[in-house]
Amino acid sequence: MSAEIEELLKRYQNYPNVTGIIILDPFAIPIKTTMEYTLTVHYAALISTLTYKAAKMITNLDASNELVTIRLRTKVHEVIVLPSENYIIIVVQNPGT
Amino acid sequence: MSAEIEELLKRYQNYPNVTGIIILDPFAIPIKTTMEYTLTVHYAALISTLTYKAAKMITNLDASNELVTIRLRTKVHEVIVLPSENYIIIVVQNPGT
Numbered sequence: 001m002s003a004e005i006e007e008l009l010k011r012y013q014n015y016p017n018v019t020g021i022i023i024l025d026p027f028a029i030p031i032k033t034t035m036e037y038t039l040t041v042h043y044a045a046l047i048s049t050l051t052y053k054a055a056k057m058i059t060n061l062d063a064s065n066e067l068v069t070i071r072l073r074t075k076v077h078e079v080i081v082l083p084s085e086n087y088i089i090i091v092v093q094n095p096g097t
Numbered sequence: 098m099s100a101e102i103e104e105l106l107k108r109y110q111n112y113p114n115v116t117g118i119i120i121l122d123p124f125a126i127p128i129k130t131t132m133e134y135t136l137t138v139h140y141a142a143l144i145s146t147l148t149y150k151a152a153k154m155i156t157n158l159d160a161s162n163e164l165v166t167i168r169l170r171t172k173v174h175e176v177i178v179l180p181s182e183n184y185i186i187i188v189v190q191n192p193g194t
Contacts, residue, residue, distance in 0.1 A: 039158075046154040053150065057143040058171050061136075071168040074155050 005032050005087075012091050019077065020092040024048060028088070035092070047090050051083050102129050102184075109188050116174065117189040121145060125185070132189070144187050148180050 012021050022040050023032040028048035033040040055067040070081040082089040109118050119137050120129040125145035130137040152164040167178040179186040
Protein backbone atom coordinates (compact mmCIF):
# COMPACT_ATOMS: atom_id res chain seq x y z
CA MET A 1 0.00 0.00 0.00
CA SER A 2 2.94 2.32 0.70
CA ALA A 3 4.14 1.91 -2.90
CA GLU A 4 0.65 2.79 -4.11
CA ILE A 5 0.72 6.00 -2.04
CA GLU A 6 4.16 6.96 -3.39
CA GLU A 7 2.80 6.36 -6.89
CA LEU A 8 -0.21 8.63 -6.23
CA LEU A 9 2.03 11.32 -4.79
CA LYS A 10 4.34 11.20 -7.79
CA ARG A 11 1.43 11.35 -10.23
CA TYR A 12 -0.09 14.50 -8.73
CA GLN A 13 3.26 16.19 -8.13
CA ASN A 14 3.70 16.17 -11.89
CA TYR A 15 0.54 18.22 -12.39
CA PRO A 16 1.31 21.82 -13.38
CA ASN A 17 1.53 24.45 -10.62
CA VAL A 18 0.91 22.01 -7.77
CA THR A 19 1.90 23.60 -4.45
CA GLY A 20 0.70 20.90 -2.07
CA ILE A 21 -0.65 17.35 -1.88
CA ILE A 22 -2.27 15.60 1.04
CA ILE A 23 -3.38 11.96 1.03
CA LEU A 24 -5.94 10.99 3.67
CA ASP A 25 -7.08 7.52 4.67
CA PRO A 26 -10.86 6.83 4.77
CA PHE A 27 -10.93 8.05 8.38
CA ALA A 28 -9.53 11.44 7.28
CA ILE A 29 -6.11 10.77 8.83
CA PRO A 30 -3.28 12.29 6.75
CA ILE A 31 -1.01 9.44 5.64
CA LYS A 32 1.15 11.52 3.31
CA THR A 33 1.62 15.25 2.87
CA THR A 34 3.89 17.76 1.17
CA MET A 35 2.44 20.57 3.27
CA GLU A 36 3.29 21.96 6.68
CA TYR A 37 1.87 19.88 9.57
CA THR A 38 -0.66 22.33 11.07
CA LEU A 39 -2.06 23.24 7.65
CA THR A 40 -2.27 19.55 6.71
CA VAL A 41 -4.35 18.74 9.80
CA HIS A 42 -6.54 21.79 9.16
CA TYR A 43 -7.13 20.83 5.52
CA ALA A 44 -7.75 17.19 6.46
CA ALA A 45 -10.47 18.06 8.96
CA LEU A 46 -12.30 20.57 6.78
CA ILE A 47 -11.98 18.85 3.39
CA SER A 48 -12.98 15.42 4.66
CA THR A 49 -16.19 16.84 6.19
CA LEU A 50 -17.00 18.76 3.01
CA THR A 51 -16.27 15.73 0.80
CA TYR A 52 -18.49 13.51 2.90
CA LYS A 53 -21.32 16.06 2.68
CA ALA A 54 -20.88 16.57 -1.08
CA ALA A 55 -20.85 12.82 -1.75
CA LYS A 56 -23.98 12.37 0.35
CA MET A 57 -25.65 15.27 -1.46
CA ILE A 58 -24.95 13.79 -4.90
CA THR A 59 -26.42 10.38 -4.03
CA ASN A 60 -29.30 12.15 -2.28
CA LEU A 61 -30.16 13.94 -5.55
CA ASP A 62 -29.84 10.71 -7.54
CA ALA A 63 -29.19 7.38 -5.82
CA SER A 64 -27.50 5.92 -8.92
CA ASN A 65 -25.02 8.81 -9.13
CA GLU A 66 -21.62 9.19 -7.42
CA LEU A 67 -19.20 12.04 -6.67
CA VAL A 68 -15.96 11.85 -8.68
CA THR A 69 -14.08 15.11 -7.89
CA ILE A 70 -14.59 18.44 -6.17
CA ARG A 71 -12.82 21.56 -7.42
CA LEU A 72 -12.87 24.60 -5.20
CA ARG A 73 -11.61 27.64 -7.06
CA THR A 74 -10.63 30.39 -4.63
CA LYS A 75 -9.11 33.86 -5.06
CA VAL A 76 -5.71 32.43 -4.07
CA HIS A 77 -5.61 28.87 -5.47
CA GLU A 78 -7.63 25.86 -6.55
CA VAL A 79 -8.24 22.90 -4.24
CA ILE A 80 -8.96 19.63 -6.01
CA VAL A 81 -10.40 16.74 -4.01
CA LEU A 82 -10.31 13.21 -5.44
CA PRO A 83 -12.18 10.82 -3.19
CA SER A 84 -11.79 7.09 -3.74
CA GLU A 85 -12.50 3.93 -1.79
CA ASN A 86 -9.15 3.88 0.00
CA TYR A 87 -8.03 7.52 0.03
CA ILE A 88 -9.06 11.13 -0.25
CA ILE A 89 -6.44 12.97 -2.28
CA ILE A 90 -6.22 16.75 -1.87
CA VAL A 91 -4.24 18.69 -4.48
CA VAL A 92 -3.62 22.42 -4.09
CA GLN A 93 -2.83 24.15 -7.36
CA ASN A 94 -2.05 27.75 -8.24
CA PRO A 95 -4.62 29.19 -10.65
CA GLY A 96 -3.99 29.99 -14.27
CA THR A 97 -3.64 26.34 -15.27
CA MET B 98 -32.78 43.17 -11.10
CA SER B 99 -35.03 41.02 -13.29
CA ALA B 100 -33.09 42.09 -16.41
CA GLU B 101 -29.86 41.14 -14.63
CA ILE B 102 -31.25 37.66 -13.90
CA GLU B 103 -32.36 37.20 -17.52
CA GLU B 104 -28.85 38.25 -18.58
CA LEU B 105 -27.26 35.68 -16.23
CA LEU B 106 -29.59 32.97 -17.48
CA LYS B 107 -28.79 33.75 -21.11
CA ARG B 108 -25.05 33.76 -20.43
CA TYR B 109 -24.98 30.32 -18.84
CA GLN B 110 -27.46 28.80 -21.28
CA ASN B 111 -24.88 29.46 -23.98
CA TYR B 112 -22.31 27.32 -22.20
CA PRO B 113 -21.77 23.98 -23.97
CA ASN B 114 -23.82 20.95 -22.84
CA VAL B 115 -25.77 22.83 -20.19
CA THR B 116 -28.81 20.81 -19.14
CA GLY B 117 -30.08 22.99 -16.31
CA ILE B 118 -29.62 26.35 -14.58
CA ILE B 119 -30.94 27.48 -11.22
CA ILE B 120 -30.50 30.98 -9.80
CA LEU B 121 -30.94 31.33 -6.04
CA ASP B 122 -31.24 34.50 -4.00
CA PRO B 123 -28.92 34.88 -0.94
CA PHE B 124 -31.55 33.10 1.18
CA ALA B 125 -31.37 30.04 -1.11
CA ILE B 126 -34.79 30.71 -2.64
CA PRO B 127 -34.90 29.74 -6.35
CA ILE B 128 -35.73 32.90 -8.32
CA LYS B 129 -35.18 31.39 -11.75
CA THR B 130 -34.86 27.83 -12.99
CA THR B 131 -34.84 25.80 -16.19
CA MET B 132 -35.28 22.58 -14.20
CA GLU B 133 -38.33 20.74 -12.96
CA TYR B 134 -39.77 22.23 -9.73
CA THR B 135 -39.12 19.38 -7.25
CA LEU B 136 -35.54 18.92 -8.46
CA THR B 137 -34.97 22.69 -8.31
CA VAL B 138 -36.03 22.82 -4.67
CA HIS B 139 -33.92 19.77 -3.87
CA TYR B 140 -30.83 21.25 -5.56
CA ALA B 141 -31.44 24.64 -3.92
CA ALA B 142 -31.53 23.19 -0.41
CA LEU B 143 -28.50 20.93 -0.79
CA ILE B 144 -26.26 23.19 -2.87
CA SER B 145 -26.84 26.30 -0.75
CA THR B 146 -25.84 24.41 2.41
CA LEU B 147 -22.74 22.96 0.73
CA THR B 148 -21.77 26.35 -0.72
CA TYR B 149 -22.11 28.03 2.66
CA LYS B 150 -19.92 25.34 4.26
CA ALA B 151 -17.30 25.47 1.49
CA ALA B 152 -17.09 29.29 1.64
CA LYS B 153 -16.70 29.18 5.43
CA MET B 154 -14.06 26.46 5.10
CA ILE B 155 -11.98 28.52 2.64
CA THR B 156 -11.95 31.64 4.87
CA ASN B 157 -11.31 29.38 7.87
CA LEU B 158 -8.12 28.09 6.18
CA ASP B 159 -7.05 31.62 5.20
CA ALA B 160 -9.05 34.67 6.33
CA SER B 161 -7.88 36.72 3.33
CA ASN B 162 -9.09 34.10 0.84
CA GLU B 163 -12.53 33.70 -0.73
CA LEU B 164 -14.45 30.96 -2.56
CA VAL B 165 -15.01 31.71 -6.27
CA THR B 166 -16.58 28.54 -7.72
CA ILE B 167 -17.32 24.93 -6.80
CA ARG B 168 -17.27 22.20 -9.43
CA LEU B 169 -18.70 18.83 -8.49
CA ARG B 170 -17.86 16.25 -11.11
CA THR B 171 -20.12 13.23 -10.79
CA LYS B 172 -20.50 10.00 -12.78
CA VAL B 173 -23.55 11.50 -14.52
CA HIS B 174 -22.83 15.23 -14.89
CA GLU B 175 -20.94 18.22 -13.57
CA VAL B 176 -22.53 20.70 -11.17
CA ILE B 177 -20.96 24.16 -11.20
CA VAL B 178 -21.78 26.58 -8.39
CA LEU B 179 -21.02 30.28 -8.78
CA PRO B 180 -21.71 32.12 -5.55
CA SER B 181 -21.82 35.93 -5.59
CA GLU B 182 -23.10 38.68 -3.32
CA ASN B 183 -26.64 38.68 -4.75
CA TYR B 184 -27.07 35.18 -6.16
CA ILE B 185 -25.94 31.59 -6.15
CA ILE B 186 -25.93 30.30 -9.72
CA ILE B 187 -26.09 26.52 -10.23
CA VAL B 188 -25.23 25.19 -13.68
CA VAL B 189 -25.64 21.49 -14.51
CA GLN B 190 -23.53 20.37 -17.44
CA ASN B 191 -23.09 17.04 -19.17
CA PRO B 192 -19.50 15.80 -18.95
CA GLY B 193 -17.04 15.64 -21.81
CA THR B 194 -16.83 19.41 -22.20
